Amino acid sequence: MSIRALYQSGRPVVSFEVFPPKQDTAIDDIYEALARLAALAPDFISVTYGAGGSGSVNRTAEIAAAVRRRYGIRAMAHLTCVGADRGRVAAQLDAMRAEGICNVLALRGDSPEGAAGAYRYAEELIREIRARGDFCIGAACYPEGHIDCESPARDIEYLRRKQDAGADFLVSQLFFDNPLFFRFLENARAAGVTIPISAGVMPILSRKQIERMIFLCGASLPSAIIRLLHRHGHSPADLRAAGIEHAARQVEALLAGGVDGVHIYTMNKPEIAAACMARIGRA
Ligand code: FAD
Numbered sequence: 001m002s003i004r005a006l007y008q009s010g011r012p013v014v015s016f017e018v019f020p021p022k023q024d025t026a027i028d029d030i031y032e033a034l035a036r037l038a039a040l041a042p043d044f045i046s047v048t049y050g051a052g053g054s055g056s057v058n059r060t061a062e063i064a065a066a067v068r069r070r071y072g073i074r075a076m077a078h079l080t081c082v083g084a085d086r087g088r089v090a091a092q093l094d095a096m097r098a099e100g101i102c103n104v105l106a107l108r109g110d111s112p113e114g115a116a117g118a119y120r121y122a123e124e125l126i127r128e129i130r131a132r133g134d135f136c137i138g139a140a141c142y143p144e145g146h147i148d149c150e151s152p153a154r155d156i157e158y159l160r161r162k163q164d165a166g167a168d169f170l171v172s173q174l175f176f177d178n179p180l181f182f183r184f185l186e187n188a189r190a191a192g193v194t195i196p197i198s199a200g201v202m203p204i205l206s207r208k209q210i211e212r213m214i215f216l217c218g219a220s221l222p223s224a225i226i227r228l229l230h231r232h233g234h235s236p237a238d239l240r241a242a243g244i245e246h247a248a249r250q251v252e253a254l255l256a257g258g259v260d261g262v263h264i265y266t267m268n269k270p271e272i273a274a275a276c277m278a279r280i281g282r283a
Pocket of ligand 1: 105
C-alpha cells in the first residue's frame with residue numbers, strides 16, 4: 001500500500017524517521033534500532049538521504065528496502081536533488097523501484113558549496129518523479145517558514161506549487177509549539193494546500209543538539225522549552241527525560257487536535273518513539 005492510501009484511511013498516520021549510519025559505524029546498529037522501531041508498528045518509516053555526497057547516501061535505498069522486507073513496514077526513501085544531474089536522479093529512482101520502494105520524500109537538500117545542478121527547487125524534482133508515473137511523493141513543509149524564505153506566506157505559496165507539481169502529502173520540519181503548527185495549517189489550507197500534512201516532532205535530548213537544530217532550521221523555542229533547559233541544565237539525564245516527555249505530550253496533543261499525522265524524528269533511538277507511542281496508546 002502506498003503512503004497516499006494510508007492518509008486516505010481516515011486514521012491519523014504515525015511515522016518514524018531514521019538516518020543511515022555513517023560509513024565508519026556498523027550497519028548492524030541500524031538494524032538493531034529498526035527491529036525495535038518496527039515492533040512499535042508505525043504506519044511507515046522514512047530513511048533520510050545525506051545531501052552533498054555524504055557516506056550515508058548509498059545506504060538510504062538499502063535501509064528503506066530492509067524496512068519493507070525484513071520488518072514488513074511501509075518505507076519511504078528521502079531523495080535530494082541539489083547538485084544532481086538528471087541521470088543520477090533517474091538512476092536512483094530506478095534503484096528504488098528495483099528494491100520495491102514506491103514512496104519518496106522529494107527534497108531540494110542543502111548544498112554547502114551552492115553547487116550547480118539540474119534542479120533549483122524540490123518542485124522540479126517532484127515534477128520529474130511524477131512524470132515517471134508510479135511513485136507516491138512526499139515533500140517537506142515548514143511551520144515557521146523555511147529559513148531561507150523571505151516570508152512564511154511566500155513559503156506557503158511555494159508549498160502550493162509543490163502540491164501542483166504532484167506531491168501527495170507533506171511532512172513538516174520540527175517545531176516545539178503546537179499552536180504555531182495549527183496556525184500554519186490554517187494558513188496553508190486557506191492558500192489552497194489540500195494534501196495531508198504530517199507534523200514533525202523531535203524531542204530535545206541535550207542542549208547542544210537543540211542549539212544545533214534551531215540554528216540549522218530556524219525553529220523558535222517557546223518559553224516552556226527554555227524553562228525546561230534551565231531547570232535540567234545541570235543534569236543531562238533529567239533533560240533528556242524531560243525532552244522526551246515534552247515530545248510525547250506534543251504528539252498526544254497534535255493527534256487530539258485532529259492532525260493528518262505525526263512524524264517522529266527518532267534519531268535512531270527507539271526509546272523516543274516508544275515513549276510517544278505509549279503516550280498515544282499505540283505501544
Ligand atoms: P524547496 O521546497 O525547494 O525550498 C527551498 C527554498 O526555496 C525555500 O526557502 C522555499 O521557500 C524556496 N522555494 C521553493 N520553491 C521555490 C520556487 N519555485 N521559487 C522560488 N523559491 C522557491 N535534507 C537532506 O539533505 N536529507 C534529508 O533526508 C532531509 N530530510 C528532510 C525531511 C523533512 C521532513 C524536512 C522538513 C527536511 C528535510 N531535509 C533533508 C532538509 C531539506 O533538504 C532542507 O530544509 C532544504 O533547505 C529545503 O528542502 P525543500 O525540499 O523544502 O526545498
